[in-house]
Amino acid sequence: MDVTEVKAENADSQSSKKESVKIKVLFFARARDIVGLPSMPLEVSSGSTASDCLNKLVALFPGLEELRGCMVLAVNEEYTTESAIIKEEDELAIIPPISGG
């Protein structure tokens, strides 16, 4: 975590000059099954919201649409809403519930 935060701060100063931001998306549970990966890099235009990122991901993996209404969304391990602005080097986690046991 510490490392990520330091990086994020460094990146902050440069992000205003950039056209796009690069983030890492983490997939859990059903989202991981649909995407077939535990994580992937994603590039979105600067100023994008979490919702914009989701739209882009759904375009890449249409199966994610079914989870849209039922997931915890977190940025850098903290709860976030779809309207939150995503910054360079953010880690966006998509966490649908598991019900098995």
Next chain:
Amino acid sequence: MEANGGDVARIRSELKSLKAAKSDIETRISGLEAQLRDLTLLNASTVSNGSVTGDSSCNHELSPDMIYRYSRHLLLPSFGVQGQSNILKSSILVIGAGGLGSPALLYLAASGVGRLGVVDHDIVELNNMHRQVIHTESFIGQPKVKSAATACRSINSMIKIVEHQVALRTSNALEILNQYDIIVDATDNAPSRYMISDCCVVLGKPLVSGAALGLEGQLTVYNYNGGPCYRCLFPTPPPTTACQRCADSGVLGIVPGIIGCLQALEAIKIASAIGEPLSGRMLLFDALSARIRTVKIRGRSLDCEVCGENAAFTQKQFRDFDYERFTQSRLSTAPSKLNLLPAESRISSRELMEKIVKGEPYVLVDVRPEHHFRIVSLPNAVNIPLSSLEARLPEISCALNKEGITDSEKGANLYVVCRRGNDSQRAVQILHSKGFTSARDITGGLEAWARDVDPKFPTY
């Protein structure tokens, strides 16, 4: 060889009668133990109330036996006599004696939870044993509650174990949950999770909720000290397609084991009032990468339909709420049985067997995923998973031609099979729409084949 067969039969019959006698003796033992336990508990309470002039100078209620049994807890500075006394006075209900409930119950019993309840309506099966470590082979076929309670009692005879051998429903949940301080959700399906969370909100009980599937686990404490409930996080239930069950998707046995242990830990922390419960946070366990992340989750939602500011979710509303309809899935784990096709598009496993015996040419398509096909399959079956069926239709035409099945009756003697007979119906619908109008599915799938045709055929 014949003599051998006779021996086998004799040994089997002797085993059967011995097992019956053993089970009878075990029932009598556990009955007597329960009687004895109740009597000693009664005596202990009258003694401790009656003679305060005891010679030991300790200002707590731990008996010498308890001091010895829980000594390692008492030696923990941050836990000590106070923590243990709190646990001994607490009552915890574990809902589900499966993969999560097994370790949770074992540790809660061992830790000395004063009154420990178990809810489950299932019976112990062989395919539970790889993860439901509280049960032993000798309990296969018996109620899980009975098996779990026996195991807990054999670990700790000083606590009270309460057996609730029922299916938890809105009709009985309030009454059962109300008897306990802390609720542990160790169930395996979405409607139960919503029902238990709502019930905890209505009754004001903290809920330790764990879940595991495949190689991942999740853990959160809900409805604790003004924290969020399950509905604050997931106001809309997941679509049924996203609700996977261990019985379909598989689970590495130790994954629910780890989450179940963490559930016991959170329950113990709440019961003993030590530490910081996992409220407002969600722990995510990833077995493959050996990574545990704790994500800060939202606080209580003011708009939550159950615990929000303007929510008026009463006991009556809870009783009347249809959780199966809300989540579009069943409260019991029994798989659903679809009925998508007319009778003429289906064939029973027995009928298929007759056709095979008669030597009729046929093509059998098994639409299960490839890793299922690798577990076991019928002879001559071609594996074309449902997900790739449309793309692989030429393979079916090719197989039909090879068997000399003419195009005049397209797809006559084309049969489709899956595990339980649901996906095979979906596949037949696709085949019909693509011109294989005579394709038929095998009713009940391989499970029916194993039940009705070949009892030696492996089930999973």
